[in-house]
Amino acid sequence: xxxxxxxxxxxxxxxxxxxxxxxxxxxxxxxxxxxxxxxxxxxxxxxxxxxxxxxxxxxxxxxxxxxxxxxxxxxxxxxxxxxxxxxxxxxxxxxxxxxxxxxxxxxxxxxxxxxxxxxxxxxxxxxxxxxxxxxxxxxxxxxxxxxxxxxxxxxxxxxxxxxxxxxxxxxxxxxxxxxxxxxxxxxxxxxxxxxxxxxxxxxxxxxxxxxxxxxxxxxxxxxxxxxxxxxxxxxxxxxxxxxxxxxxxxxxxxxxxxxxxxxxxxxxxxxxxxxxxxxxxxxxxxxxxxxxxxxxxxxxxxxxxxxxxxxxxxxxxxxxxxxxxxxxxxxxxxxxxxxxxxxxxxxxxxxxxxxxxxxxxxxxxxxxxxxxxxxxxxxxxxxxxxxxxxxxxxxxxxxxx
Amino acid sequence: xxxxxxxxxxxxxxxxxxxxxxxxxxxxxxxxxxxxxxxxxxxxxxxxxxxxxxxxxxxxxxxxxxxxxxxxxx
Numbered sequence: 057x058x059x060x061x062x063x064x065x066x067x068x069x070x071x072x073x074x075x076x077x078x079x080x081x082x083x084x085x086x087x088x089x090x091x092x093x094x095x096x097x098x099x100x101x102x103x104x105x106x107x108x109x110x111x112x113x114x115x116x117x118x119x120x121x122x123x124x125x126x127x128x129x130x131x132x133x134x135x136x137x138x139x140x141x142x143x144x145x146x147x148x149x150x151x152x153x154x155x156x157x158x159x160x161x162x163x164x165x166x167x168x169x170x171x172x173x174x175x176x177x178x179x180x181x182x183x184x185x186x187x188x189x190x191x192x193x194x195x196x197x198x199x200x201x202x203x204x205x206x207x208x209x210x211x212x213x214x215x216x217x218x219x220x221x222x223x224x225x226x227x228x229x230x231x232x233x234x235x236x237x238x239x240x241x242x243x244x245x246x247x248x249x250x251x252x253x254x255x256x257x258x259x260x261x262x263x264x265x266x267x268x269x270x271x272x273x274x275x276x277x278x279x280x281x282x283x284x285x286x287x288x289x290x291x292x293x294x295x296x297x298x299x300x301x302x303x304x305x306x307x308x309x310x311x312x313x314x315x316x317x318x319x320x321x322x323x324x325x326x327x328x329x330x331x332x333x334x335x336x337x338x339x340x341x342x343x344x345x346x347x348x349x350x351x352x353x354x355x356x357x358x359x360x361x362x363x364x365x366x367x368x369x370x371x372x373x374x375x376x377x378x379x380x381x382x383x384x385x386x387x388x389x390x391x392x393x394x395x396x397x398x399x400x401x402x403x404x405x406x407x408x409x410x411x412x413x414x415x416x417x418x419x420x421x422x423x424x425x426x427x428x429x430x431x432x433x434x435x436x437x438x439x440x441x442x443x444x445x446x447x448x449x450x451x452x453x454x455x456x457x
Numbered sequence: 458x459x460x461x462x463x464x465x466x467x468x469x470x471x472x473x474x475x476x477x478x479x480x481x482x483x484x485x486x487x488x489x490x491x492x493x494x495x496x497x498x499x500x501x502x503x504x505x506x507x508x509x510x511x512x513x514x515x516x517x518x519x520x521x522x523x524x525x526x527x528x529x530x531x
Contacts, residue, residue, distance in 0.1 A: 104470065105469065105470035105501075108489060108490060108491035108492075108501070108502040113502070116471075119474075120471065120474030120478065123471075124478065134522070135475065135478075136472065301469065302470055303468055303469030303470070303471075304468065304469075311468065313468055313469070315471050316468070316469045
């Protein structure tokens with residue numbers, strides 16, 4: 057049970073360990089998620105969109121309602137332009153490989169995760185032009201630098217909304233404005249923000265929104281997708297996979313309409329049933345209330361860490377300017393040692409090292425060792441944060457000895 | 458109440474779901490059924506509706522910009 061609110065699950069594992077790795081995947085999942093998955097498998101089970109019997113229709117309905125919930129969350133105009141895939145990496149690959157052609161130019165930043173950077177580097181080998189706009193040492197992007205990088209052949213701006221390393225937020229709306237003004241498409245990686253921070257595709261000027269289902273949308277792993285705005289002509293999106301869609305079965309060519317054209321193969325319906333329950337929980341709790349809670353805990357953690365001699369915190373240092381992801385190092389103790397000791401001596405579960413974002417670590421000055429990262433979540437409490445600060449205090453004291 | 462039916466033909470189950478959803482908003486009853494063999498060789502579904510509701514259906518689908526491939530009496 058959650059110490060602060062008995063109706064919420066606890067952030068402690070069965071063995072009593074404190075979960076502070078929500079930036080990797082949220083845990084625990086809210087009430088209802090596991091039940092929805094179990095109910096689908098045990099009571100429905102059928103393949104959606106492949107047959108017309110009632111169980112198949114029920115399965116299809118789960119998927120449709122999940123699309124609708126995703127569209128509502130991001131203020132996307134059409135639920136049929138919500139495309140599900142394996143995860144957000146899959147969605148980002150679909151967007152980048154599906155859209156871009158050799159000779160075109162893309163602007164990204166020095167704070168990107170490899171899920172954006174690696175597809176772009178691969179495309180660069182095939183003739184794509186890439187500009188990586190440098191961010192400040194706290195991870196902040198200045199929109200003016202994006203405008204300075206524009207070229208006549210620029211097609212796409214691709215940025216994360218919050219750094220997965222230190223949480224620094226992108227001024228999304230300002231970048232969306234630049235994209236609109238110059239007739240470019242705007243792709244946003246919302247791995248750390250979808251469900252945790254308000255996103256409005258239309259007001260923010262987002263054309264392609266890649267999301268993960270298993271972080272702040274509270275679904276299981278193996279869920280995620282791409283929301284495609286109306287400024288993107290699907291005729292210009294090449295599907296990464298071709299195959300059975302349950303539609304146009306008389307033809308041997310891939311359908312050319314959404315969502316089918318990008319959703320070949322049997323979907324993860326059990327996972328999407330869980331995601332639907334996660335989204336319903338999120339809507340019931342209210343994203344703004346969860347954000348307020350996480351921001352409060354983040355401020356508490358930043359304040360506590362700032363007071364510990366020998367601890368350096370990366371990012372803006374301001375909870376209001378970041379997702380609830382906090383990266384730091386302890387002088388005299390490599391992050392790998394700190395991670396091991398936090399786990400073994402304090403039963404704190406977090407991530408250490410390089411967080412799949414080498415450019416971000418270079419920007420923050422944490423190459424080659426990386427950092428210790430605490431990813432806070434909806435079910436963490438003030439007690440959790442105070443306990444974590446004390447643990448870091450003790451490690452820092454011992455490190456300077 | 459008339460029990461004469463028509464079906465709304467769609468490209469995919471996702472479109473059928475969208476139609477079910479927007480027609481439910483105006484309290485219209487629908488049922489997803491396999492496409493009758495004489496209408497198409499497609500293995501998919503279509504949306505069965507009552508013929509008397511067709512004017513309202515057309516209006517509601519247009520309002521919500523839902524694409525479909527025609528309405529056939531059955």
